[in-house]
Amino acid sequence: MTPAVSTTGLTRRFGDFTAVEDVNLSVAPGQFFGFLGPNGAGKSTTIKMLTGLLAPTSGSIEILGLDAATNPIEVKRQIGVVPEGLALFGRLTAAEYLRFVGRMYGLDRATTADRTHELLDFMNLAAEPKKLITDFSHGMQKKLALAAAVIHGPKILFLDEPFEGVDAIAAGTLKNMLQRMIARGATIFLTSHVLEIVERLCSHIAIIDRGRLIAQGSLEELRAGTKPLHTTPNGPSSPQHLTLEEIFVQIVGTQQIPSEPTTAVLPPPKELSWLG
Numbered sequence: 001m002t003p004a005v006s007t008t009g010l011t012r013r014f015g016d017f018t019a020v021e022d023v024n025l026s027v028a029p030g031q032f033f034g035f036l037g038p039n040g041a042g043k044s045t046t047i048k049m050l051t052g053l054l055a056p057t058s059g060s061i062e063i064l065g066l067d068a069a070t071n072p073i074e075v076k077r078q079i080g081v082v083p084e085g086l087a088l089f090g091r092l093t094a095a096e097y098l099r100f101v102g103r104m105y106g107l108d109r110a111t112t113a114d115r116t117h118e119l120l121d122f123m124n125l126a127a128e129p130k131k132l133i134t135d136f137s138h139g140m141q142k143k144l145a146l147a148a149a150v151i152h153g154p155k156i157l158f159l160d161e162p163f164e165g166v167d168a169i170a171a172g173t174l175k176n177m178l179q180r181m182i183a184r185g186a187t188i189f190l191t192s193h194v195l196e197i198v199e200r201l202c203s204h205i206a207i208i209d210r211g212r213l214i215a216q217g218s219l220e221e222l223r224a225g226t227k228p229l230h231t232t233p234n235g236p237s238s239p240q241h242l243t244l245e246e247i248f249v250q251i252v253g254t255q256q257i258p259s260e261p262t263t264a265v266l267p268p269p270k271e272l273s274w275l276g
């Protein structure tokens with residue numbers, strides 16, 4: 001089966017510093033994929049390259065079998081992105097912003113209006129229609145960024161630290177949306193430095209440390225430590241027979257694994273029939 005995302009020898013240097021080195025990732029369609037690693041490991045740099053925001057120094061990226069370097073427009077049609085900095089337009093209202101994004105993706109006016117309405121409702125952002133995005137809380141901005149990332153019904157969604165600074169209720173709404181997309185066959189690639197988030201949501205995981213991929217596999221394989229973990233040929237020694245937590249503690253060098261916001265409260269299910 002053609003992978004949803006695959007990279008070969010993906011490398012990014014900033015001057016003399018190598019932020020991402022020889023990363024070979026493979027994400028199958030329909031996977032909820034967690035890209036885990038401590039601060040500064042290279043997660044954002046990798047996701048920026050996967051989404052066309054940053055050019056690799058070397059190596060290649062394929063999205064749904066398309067070479068990302070030679071098919072940038074087609075790739076952008078198939079993906080949605082919530083980047084680290086959210087990249088919203090602060091002087092617009094949420095509805096104005098979603099309408100703008102929908103039209104940018106080539107949706108017709110009626111479809112854009114319908115989806116804008118549905119998404120604002122789903123994300124509980126419909127109560128203050130005149131409020132400017134700049135006056136939104138961080139959690140509201142994250143929800144809006146996710147709404148904008150899915151308005152065109154992408155097959156793959158990339159999220160850089162989607163739960164960072166988000167309260168339990170907003171986190172519940174975000175998770176609800178992501179699980180809905182997975183149920184409809186979409187692929188999700190999220191970065192996090194929080195083991196708990198990745199363990200709870202993701203079916204497959206890769207772990208990056210100091211720019212190098214040190215593990216990749218299904219959650220069960222990595223948790224059990226029964227299957228040798230994938231390592232890059234010249235990478236660090238294979239962390240075999242360790243649980244995911246032990247691997248992560250080894251990387252981060254502390255038992256103080258950051259914890260997720262408290263239990264999520266899911267809003268009642270609503271229909272977003274075009275999603276996924």
Ligand SMILES: Nc1ncnc2c1ncn2[C@@H]1O[C@H](COP(=O)(O)OP(=O)(O)OP(=O)(O)O)[C@@H](O)[C@H]1O
Nearest residue numbers: 014017019037038039040041042043044045046193
């Ligand atoms: N534009 C840049 N110029 C120079 N160095 C950079 C640049 N962008 C990232 N880096 C460096 O590359 C390394 C990886 O950064 P990156 O943001 O990818 O890490 P991360 O895993 O996403 O970390 P965090 O969890 O803290 O967001 C860091 O040492 C960072 O300082």
